[in-house]
Amino acid sequence: MTEHELDFKRYSAFAKFLEDTCGIVLGDSRQYLVRSRLSPVARQLSLDSVEACIDSILAGNRQSRDLAVEAMTTNETLWFRDQYPFVLLEKEVLPQFANKAGPIRIWSAACSSGQEAYSIAMTILNYKKSGKQLRNNADILGTDISKEMLERCRLAEYDHLVMARGLDAKLKAEYFEPSGNDKYKVKSNVTAMTQFKQLNLLSSYQSLGRFDIIFCRNVLIYFSPEVKKQILQKFAACLQEGGILFLGASESITNLSEEFSMVRCHPGLYYRKTSKKP
């Protein structure tokens, strides 16, 4: 064991805590990752080592646990990530809901700092601007386990580095306004379509109601097949008949769920909840 490695017993107990708490599977040899992510947490808690930090987590200290989960989640995101889901939303999916009587309900599950939810909202505004019909508005719910990310979502203010990732000049001019300090704020016609709420994907979704469309992108990759199965089952339960699911570009439901059928498009794909046989 090098001085950077955590002892096996502590590492295994921490990995179990993380998987039980938020589904994230660390694997066998991510000691270095744990040390680098928990070092700032230990400092914040005035503990003199990562080992002491893990001991505090394992002893059930609420603050240590919450900070550890925040530190271990990966919040990488960008505007219109992978592009094709938003093209398909506009061209293939929204027309299917054009005559829906009530608002279209869309869930950005694991929304990180809000770029996915706001990209969905901008796509809908663009759809309407192009003269296409939507009988009603859309309500977009963004959820994440991270309180820090949800604060960023609600603030809806992004620096120029974040703005440079996935937004073209036209979208920037149309849906953002400068807010000082080299930052840009999402305009109120976009934020008005969104709401944000803390939710652990391992918990119940019953209080959220039913959705027409779910985006759950680039988070299932961190979970075990068993947890993925449970989440897909819960998504199916809270989607309307014929509801749509978008996963990340490298994610698939193969061998995990029979409640969705794949709709292949060019480029990309999405999943539709399969109708129950009579």
Ligand SMILES: C[S@@+](CC[C@H](N)C(=O)[O-])C[C@H]1O[C@@H](n2cnc3c(N)ncnc32)[C@H](O)[C@@H]1O
């Ligand atoms: C890589 S980001 C993906 C963001 C966005 N969906 C995208 O594709 O760009 C993963 C997000 O999942 C969240 N997350 C991780 N485990 C979670 C859980 N158990 N419940 C809810 N959110 C979780 C993290 O906080 C993080 O913001």
